[in-house]
Amino acid sequence: MTTPPIVELYGVTKSFGAFTVLNDIDLKIADGEILTLLGPSGCGKTTLMRIVAGFEQSTHGRVLLRGVDVSNQPPERRPVNMVFQRYALFPHLDVFDNVAFGLRLKKKSKSEIKKTVTHMLELVQLGEYANRWITELSGGQAQRVALARALVNEPSVLLLDEPLAALDLKIRHHMLAELKRIHVETGTTFIYVTHDQDEATILSDRIVLMNKGAIEQIGTPEEMYARPQSLFCAKFLGETNILSGSVISAEGDTTYVDIGAGAAKVAMNGVPVGSQVSLAVRPEAIRLDKVREVAGKENFNFVDGVIQDVVFMGSRVVYNIRTPINLIKYQETRPVHGISLERGDEVRASWAADAAVLLTH
């Protein structure tokens, strides 16, 4: 990072008795980025976020905000605000007063509050809703009020705890776009928590993939998708075909793996011969041919099989191919002139040597 990180976590561990939720987490978050903590439930992402917010105290480790150690500071003193999963909007106050809550605590003047709150409501496109009561709002509107209420305090970091979980799919996508727009307009650092990899992929500058209290991998969405470093990561983000086997030989930049239906060539190195490995191939990286051709070109690996089902998913089509070693998924965008392959067709699935990722764990 070129500018100093806005949030730093060193050795953050959280245990409840014998049960460890977070294990020695180190993380640096850049100023102004959208960082997503992604993972299945129970992985510790929410706990980690709550530690940053101050609602939980880590058993070991430190939290720094703008270089200041805030590990022992209560949440009300930290320059951090949170959008809660179920919004937690105060039912006894209307929209305006909810948003103004934090400003009133800072004893800002009435005119300043009015100006700031009105502006923030415009920002989240709820300008006309200032006098509504919370019970009169729809899910999406409530979410935006929660966002406004947090952002109006100009926090150093905005934490979002699965904010879209309670919304419909269409609204969710709309809100993601809104969030991105608001992020650009305010420039606030976002820490986003979710278990939904689509949200993470669409929204984030960087993703922190977590599993069982530890960080599996950190990277941009594209890095995480194209170059997963573990089976868990490969399987969590998007669909993958996993072929297991063992390393036969390695030459220079190339490794040969016995996948049970012949040898596969992978453009990676560094894995000792004889190790058990997995090959991860994305469905869209596969090429499907009806006619059995010999894989003449050097970089092509292949497996032969029979199409088991054809799944039409609107803009794309997914084929499940039964092969002697595994069930392979192939995916393409919907052919405009009609789907040519059908169930029962004998096909050859092939992929390039650099289209697969070699994973040791």
Place this chain on the structure above:
Amino acid sequence: MTDVKDLLPFGTANILNNDVLSRRSFMGSALALGAGAALGSFTGFSPAKAAVGGDLKIMAWEGFTLENELKAWREKNGVQVDAAIISTQDDVHSKFIGGGAVRLDLAEYSQGFERFYVDELKIVKPIDIAKVPNFTPENIQPQFYQAPTWYFEGEYHAIPWVWGLNALVYNPKMTKPIKSYKDLLAPEMKGKLTFCDDTIATWPMIARLAGFGPKFPNLTKDEMKTAFEGLGPYRDQCRVFASSNGDTISLFASGEIAACFSVWSGTPVETAKRGVETVYAVPEEGAVMWCDAWFMPKTSVNTDTAHAFMNQAISPEVQAAVCKAVTGGSVNKHAPALMDADTKALFNYADLPEVFRKSPLQGQPPRTSDKYATYDEWTQAWADFKSSF
């Protein structure tokens, strides 16, 4: 006077009844013990004539049903007694007001209610005195025989049978002996006096202190007012008002009070059980007497057995037994000889006329009157006095 038929009936069931701890119901537990031992064979009483037997429905104060004392008599004569318990006198006459009068062979009333029952409510059947052969001048103390409380207009309306005193009770260890009510106003007594909420015990003494003693229960409205005003200094000596006899006993036992203005004379027996000695005094102003009597309600059916029951109640042995049980006095002259020392010592049987002179039997204020203070007015004045207004 309004015709009784125009009045609507209602009962007076008491839910939270302070009288639960009153003298009357205090007997309950004591009776189960003791009384049985005083029985033996009955001798020397004239048996009742005519058919005695069957079931008898009675209403009496708790402890006064003669459950134990007449057990043998009941068995011998095949009598089944079905006794209901009175907690306040209203329980009795509420059974008769309005339509649907209930069968009741025998019931009690305390003095003061005779005119109300006989003249106003008209619920009393006259007694055939021939069927109560024990009730003779030879057997019965003269103060009770043909006293106007029960014998008037040539008829016997009720048979008196147990009496007692309500008097000034004090703790001799906390104060010097009390010779007069004025002793209660001494500075040492400040905060140590109480009034018990028993109006039968208290009102006559209030009248007496104001000098209207013989006039009670018929004081004019002004006289009553004066009497209560005169009580002011006594009120200042109080820290608390006892809500019942039981409460008074409890206050003595815990040492919170040194004296009670006027309360049941059996109180010392009870405080002694709790290890605190108290005595009842009859100071120069005197004390108040109460007396219970049996009467036959108009709905009485088994009148022969009712008469026989009453006759038993005033026989010497039964009198001795019941007086011991309820800490009371007997109307039968021969009963004291059969009493044990403690029961006999309760009252000065040797000089009963003196007891009567100092503690006369007085009734209750009239229900309605233009000239005199009525029962309601007394109740209101008493309530105001307690709240000091």
Place this chain on the structure above:
Amino acid sequence: MAADAVDRKKIVGAALAAPTFLFLLVFFLIPTGLLFVYSFWLAKSFALIPALSLDNYTRALSSWGFYALTLSGLKNGFWTAAFSVVLSFPAAYYIVYRTRGNLLFYIILVSWFSSYLVRIYAWRVILGSNGLINTTLIQLGLISQPLEILLFSPFATILTLVHIMLPFTLLLLVSSLRDVKAEYIEAAKDLGASQFEVFRKVILPMSYKGLVGAFMFTFVLAAGDYVTPQFLGGRDGMTTGIMISNQFRSSGNWPFGAAMAFLLLATFLVVYFLFVQLLNLLKLAPGRRFHD
């Protein structure tokens, strides 16, 4: 069919509510109505005379004693409710937000299982001139004469009433605080509220109904209680309740008693109204806007 389903739901709902409603109707509403009618009647010698008369009401309202005793009762009610709410609030807060499980809650509720009268006598024993507190203080040499003020005083009345009411108030407060979920408190803290500000700006307004309910229930129960003041309040500790009960018991004047009872009811309603207005004034009630 949808219409049938809706109707059936209504019928089932009504059937479930019916027994309780009927019970209240027969044993509460109707008798209360009857008593109200009685309050305009007259009585003589323990019997009722139907009439349409305001005599009972004027008699009560022109009795200085009635006002004084009612004031005494209201004072008892107010102090008892105030102390009960103030004392049980921290306990309720602790039970709802700081513990899992209900152990402390049950412990406090256990004190409720003792008999009402036993409690009164127990306090007499503890507070009396020869009671626990006085003998201990004398033995320790802190005082030479027993403290008379402990018993037969407003102090004793309020102490005992609070002791009796506290579990009840606690129950109501816990119930209403449970509605203020932890996430609202976290949200307030996140926005910068200190502990006190969380209490004043979030917890109080959100548990407002429960708070008012707890206060008022305790108030009415304590203000109407006449047995505790009679036993522990001393010579000047009487309340209106005893006047009313006397009318029903020894005087046999039900109409007068009923009139006083309804006057007392009216008084409580007025107090409730004033209390709500006060809370509004202090900006503690929900549903207000703080902006223009």
